[in-house]
Amino acid sequence: MRLHPGRRAVLPSLLAAMTLLAAGCTSDGGSDDEQATTSPTSAPAEPTAEPIEWTDCDEQLQPLIAGRPGSERGLSFDCAQVSVPISYDEAAGDTLPIPVIRAVHPGQTERIGSLVINPGGPGASGVDAAIGLALTLPEDVLRRFDLVGFDPRGVGLSEAAVECIPADTKDRLIASEPQPTSAEQLDDTFALATEVAEGCAERYESPAALGAFNTVDTARDMDLLREALGEEQLTYLGYSYGTTLGSTYAELFPDRVRALVLDAAVDPDQDLRASAEASAAGLEAGFDAFAQNCLSLIAGCPLGADPRLFVDELMLQASQAPIPSAEEGETRQATPGVVLTAVQAALYDTRTWPQLSQSLAAARGGNAAGLFSLADSYSGRLEDGTYSNLLDANVAINCADTDEQIEAADVRRLAAEWDAKYPLFGAGSAAGLFTCTPWEADRTPLPERDAEGSAPILVVGNAGDPVTPLPGAVDLAEDLTAGVLLTWQGQGHTAYPKNQCVNDAVNAYLIDLVVPLDGLTCPA
Template identity: 85%
Template sequence: MYSHHRGRRAVVPSLLAALTLLAAGCTSDGGSDEEATPSTSSAPAEPTAEPIEWEDCNEPLQPLIAGRPGSERGLSFECGQVPVPISYDEPEGERLPLTLVRAVHPGQTDRIGSLVINPGGPGGSGVDAAIGLALTLPEDVVRRFDIVGFDPRGVSLSSPVECIPDETKDRLIASEPQPTSAEQLDDVFGLAREVAEDCAERYESPAALGAFNTVDTARDMDLLREALGEEQLTYLGYSYGTTLGSTYAELFPDRVRAFVLDAAVDPDADARATAESQAAGLEASFDAFAQNCLSLIAGCPIGPDPRSFVEEVMLQASQGPIPSAAEGETRQATPGVVHTAVVAALYDTQTWPQLSQSLAAARNGDAAGLFSLADSYAGRLEDGTYSNQLDANLAINCADTDEEIETDEVRALAAEWDAEYPLFGAGSAAGLYTCTPWEAERTPLPQRDAEGSAPILVVGNSGDPVTPLPGAVDMAEQLASGVLLTWQGQGHTAYPKNPCVNDAVNRYLIDLVVPLDGLTCPA
């Protein structure tokens, strides 16, 4: 029922546990819980950043990193916290701590500064992403920058917003993915209202729940820049991270050193246009997945018509949920689980083989592979609990908009889009209702041209299923200093997946050499 994430990198359970202990060991004099209600001030002063007290994080993280590609780099990890105002209307009032991680290469030379990461979502852990990217980014970059990731307010280890029960999340994932009938859509609307009511009750005041918004997170990033001792910020943002990065550039254009906005979310599109664009992008990506499967020398595990095969598996699951052969698993896969697994796999071409094999196994009565894909996408952990990825995604998306789309329009769009985008249209339309019953203060995103900023590199991917290429084109055109780089590849995000892209981005980050606007890299 919810719109697709703008980007996601799920935290594996063991890493989440280690980092939870890590965060508990960090201290912050200004810490506060996330439910404190901000008050207003007519003339707020500028907040100031506190110095970061870094602590060694190698011991809890090294066992999880050992053996992974990039572990031979011998990186050193430190953790810390930066307290930020709950409300920027009261900058000297109560604060919440942001948890962050810094990775440093042992061979670091000619250090430029910190490269700050946001992996998207909203709701993705920047701490988790920084650890992974420190292992996988081109070594030329890692040798010149500290790789710094932070969990934004409300996310993972930074006063996480938590208001959707695990049982409700299971129901969300299992719910009808292609709702078109009046009864199916009534169920969607009822579940959306239930979630909104639970979150409003948990946070008591609209101001408390509305504190988890992108504009204030961008202001948090500027305090982080100051705490890191950087005069200007170097930033790498993926998917929703492009929204966060462009918002920062709008608020603080003179503090931009180099920004890479990869898989850009279209800044001009309203909720309807964004949802339809995602439906179209997912349909095109599924067709690319199907074509790839049919080209395999060993043959496609899901036969000569992959689209029909998926529809048959979903029909099978609707007639009788499909069990899993995984030890201890009691859940059975509904059409919603099948559909979520398909969406999850389309983000990355490396998971396409897993998707085809999992669909084939499900057709034969074992949904274990589909559950693995769906659980990773939704942030479901091995013990049946969830990360707060879904809670944060919902809270931030709804805080960022004042659009409210009523049920009659959703019903009409569900019918229209179901005909045009058979696998993904109705679900995308149903997701438009999600924020309508949401009871929180709204802080709509500003128009963003970032006038006066240094050049900003916007990267788009011609085969992106979630943030299609026109969004990157619009982002580059809207930013006064925007420069567009296009990769003719499949999957969500481009850097560091392609040598041509890597070379252009590396030179920009390190030497501030801006690629030719409109440069296109082949697949």
């Protein structure tokens, strides 16, 4: 069982901040076991949100961002909670607390309102991401908006977080066979997925409780957050899975959309099979781009003349004798699963390509420390061997969002077919289709999303995105009645704020509601 590929890695260096923020939170009613879900076809309930009571949390956060690029901006941070109904069928019933953070630029003038963000996943912390984005987003935007991040239901370290996969099981998931094709390998994959599903079902006791972690209800939560912030309409920036959340919000509340930027869109038109195959193809293309870049280095590629063959041979080496790490105190040894997880992690961002090539070369020489660093950043593993709940939330939300179930026989057939078509990532993508088959939770399938009646919505796609390939952005922009497509001819996952042409278009849209020409393309 592998992570759903449409996610962004968390920033481990800031996870301590999440812990501090959660420590100051108190629940205002209800336990995880009491949660229930709703049907996406029901009319959304309209509970009332109280205005947010902010608390200064600079003291916790400033030491953690000191010295980082962007820390000289002089940002201030406030923290709070917003209460949302556990079940929108019982909007006046028990609630759960959603952690929220606000970053304010000291040069803010002519404030427009709040820019709410979601970093993707599902499972990545919006609190964590808001801290990072406050250091990197264009200051023109930060001078006009408060930047607001929140941990969606099921995500982060609050009492609302879903936690049901033990750390040792997560270690086994990452280390498991990444290219299962034999009957025995696939049996092991199915058994591990079933073990995870049964453990989570036992932890949450009822299908309704585990099914409460779904995107439709998170979109309703986001509307309560909008109201609590005092905004008449939502201004939103969503990445990867965040495009699914944003487009779901627009479908439920089209008249409450001011401006939505949906960057690196998850394709709304694909079923699970098509999505998994597109991801495998995208990752293969991403690896080819990484390999070509490595071969173009003036100093030479550390992986030799054929980086793909190098990785194949390294994985064979790891299967015969798992590779130790030279990191002091590290007892794990890198299996093929760790090798390929590290590769996949690095394909998200071209800035990590040098780290990947150096780490692969070091592992060939017997030191897997660099591979563990990449794999751990991807899975949310911390230095002490514990994990964030990214994996738990990723599985729970993905499974709650669909009623599709792919049977083992179909997975076996697809694993063989895709292994031939996509040698690095095909079999693993096929095996991942079984993840939700044994999942015992209520399902709240995503609605079709045209968001008729909304203001223009800007969809940003990246021609070289290995995680959410460009056709997904094209489809989302076409499906949305007011969708406008902006394409960047670049590499890596997501586009904003990596390119000045993209930045200019997005900034003008967010600040002045100037919508770029549909189909505008920015060069790499």
